[in-house]
Amino acid sequence: MIPIRYTEREFEQLCAEGKWGTPVDYVEQNANKYPDKTALIDSGGRLTFLDVKQKSDRLAIRLLEMGLKRDDRIVVQLPNVVEWVIVHTALQKAGLIGLYVMQYFRHKEIEYSCKEIEAVGYLGVADFRGFNYFDMIRELRPKLPDLKHVFVVGDNVPDGAVSVNEMRDSPLGKEHPADFIAKSRVGWGQIYQLRVTSGTTGMPKLVECALTYPSLEDTLKQRYKVTPDDVFGAFAPLSGGPSGVHCRGFGISQRMGCTVAMLEKFDAADAVDLIQRERISFGTGVPTMLAMISALPNLSDYDLSSLRVFEVAGASLPYSVAKEFEEKVGCKVINRLGGVDIGFGATSSVDDPPEVRWGSVGKPIPEITLKLLDEQGNDVPQGEVGEIAYAKTRGSDRSYYRDLEMTLEREAQGLARTGDLGKFDEHGNLYVVGRRKDVIIRGGQNIFPAEIESMLITHPAVFNVAVVSMPDRVMGEKACAYVICKQGQILTFDEMTSHLVKKKVAKYKLPERLQVVDSFPYSGDGQKVMKRTLSEDVTAKLKAEGVVF
Structure with a gap:
């Protein structure tokens, strides 16, 4: 076909x-x-x-x-x-x-x-x-x-x-x-x-x-330093997500002749047992898996010395989660950019410093052309935020099933817009700052949730965070921070604000409400936080309090 x-x-x-x-x-x-x-x-x-x-x-x-x-x-x-x-x-x-x-x-x-x-x-x-x-x-x-x-x-x-x-x-x-x-x-x-x-x-x-697509595996083989002796761990479903065949981790293993060990369903204890038993050296999954493995009370009982790389995708990677995992497990965490309907876009290298591997999605792979666009479709200057778009190339020419209209609509002017917002640093590394639909417009000024989340997650009491929009009668929208605290820890509104002020966050970007919760709602595949649900939750609370109508 x-x-x-x-x-x-x-x-x-x-x-x-x-x-x-x-x-x-x-x-x-x-x-x-x-x-x-x-x-x-x-x-x-x-x-x-x-x-x-x-x-x-x-x-x-x-x-x-x-x-x-x-x-x-x-x-x-x-x-x-x-x-x-x-x-x-x-x-x-x-x-x-x-x-x-x-x-x-x-x-x-x-x-x-x-x-x-x-x-x-x-x-x-x-x-x-x-x-x-x-x-x-x-x-x-x-x-x-x-x-x-x-x-x-x-x-x-x-x-x-x-x-x-x-x-x-x-x-x-x-x-x-x-x-x-x-x-x-x-x-x-x-x-x-x-x-x-x-x-x-x-x-x-x-x-x-x-x-x-061209042999994207050649580039990834170099950046991840994969050899036929590596053992690939498929911790996410092969039918979708970071371990899937459409993602290149599995593709590299097939290309190189690596052994593939897989979990039917992710469980942190089962994962470390599989790593130890099969001497897995290259793993793929979502950031939540890193956090769950790090939280195992008996983690030190396992020999995980074989694991040298763990690639994550599918959701934003909290800096503190990557840092804790590397410190406890001893392998390098790599973040990457890609999607089912767009293909592989960018990834860092095992040779990159931690701040690049954790904070960015690395550099675009040579076979893919990425652009950052403003609302009018123009390229934005280096260092400024724009919508990430893929130029039509052999590595990113996927289409919607038998739907030419939807395919062409997504690719106006030969560029497939992703809805993700990002910026390039002076070295060509791409930093994803959020989703276009998630941008909070407070009195005409843009707040990028991922920017605030990346700083708030570094607070010692915070396990996970999601910044969402809440309605305001004067400003239109304001930021609300939903936080899951680490076990035994608490976080107050003043502590949150003080932490962000020390990070030099502009005053208008500061969250103006804090909701501490036990868990977040996730999409069916467990990869994406349902921010719309959280925004609806805080809106309902504000209505009940009589703040908005």
Whole structure:
């Protein structure tokens, strides 16, 4: 399937430009170079690189034998298990397109996803952590006329479902020529997977991911100093988030022939146990994971000396969280910029000083062009805040599924605006200061929440902070700070103000209300603080107090 953004002529020109390695290429290369090396580890066991090749070959052929055709779409809902990678590889070999969705999706989201892509199949587990996914899809089938197949991973395969394990393990005969799969596999420049955005409102947008990017892994390999001896830890879901295939940490591991160890669901104690047991050296996840690991009371009992890099994304990285993690664990924390619908943008290097690795998202990677724009679409001077925008390049040319209008609307003048605000320092490092929609306009003056959060998080009593807008009859808006305190600590309004004044914060930027809470509301994937919910909460409090109407 050709991405919606390209005409036939543009696609022909794209394909003439050259070809880079694809995920299937990496699987084949690793099977030849490291056949007996452990490729994948989950809670149920491990597979070698040769296992991955052979099992994905079998699954791809069995799918084609069932009558599935090139560009048929399948909704894939799997936790972090070795079969996830087998399925991801097999679908590409068969020329099929998988829409990879998160485990927390339920009836509403799955029905929407299946209908949007006219899915001919659903592939998942029968049940997982107390929820019966097979019952869900069985209840939905009358509403999904295109859905012909239900595939189930694992030993528990209900009547009416097809066993993925049997398909991947059944021996192949000689009825197919040696190049059977080679003829069917997804070609360079074509869509090889679909992803969902993790928005905080409404149904997720579906994103086309095509095999059109250059080898971003080369740049990241250099910045992270990855070698084939590294063991990659997938602590976030492979179906989305920083460990996902659309993010480059997993891509590097596949390209380099690294072992990948994965957690089905994140738990801090399970994570450090996995790091110690498998000698994980390169981890990916979200900032919350760092905080949870650092908070383990028995952290010093574990040998985490193998861990040298932990890359985070998906949410802002509190400076104090990164600092505490590095001090306790001894590895380097790296922050990066990217998104499902925009691609990889920037990252720091293991050679960068802590203030760059923690405070910024580093420098743009060479394959990507980033700009900072004002409201009129003009470039802003170095050091000033602007909206981060991606220039259309091979590394950032994703499109919304079959929706050319939405794709082009996002990319006015060849630039894809992200909604994130940032500024470059004199060394070319990019600092994200907040979301455009989160900017607080107090009497005509802009307050960037991330700027205040980055300073307030350094207070010794503060564990996490979110600065949001609250209504004001005179100024229009003012800043309110929601704070989670560290265990046993307290923070008063005066202490908060004094701390920020010492940081030389302009008076108009100071939060004018403090709400100390036990937790924050998060989006379904657990990565984004629902700031709108917090703003609604403080607005309701102000109305109850008679301050606003």
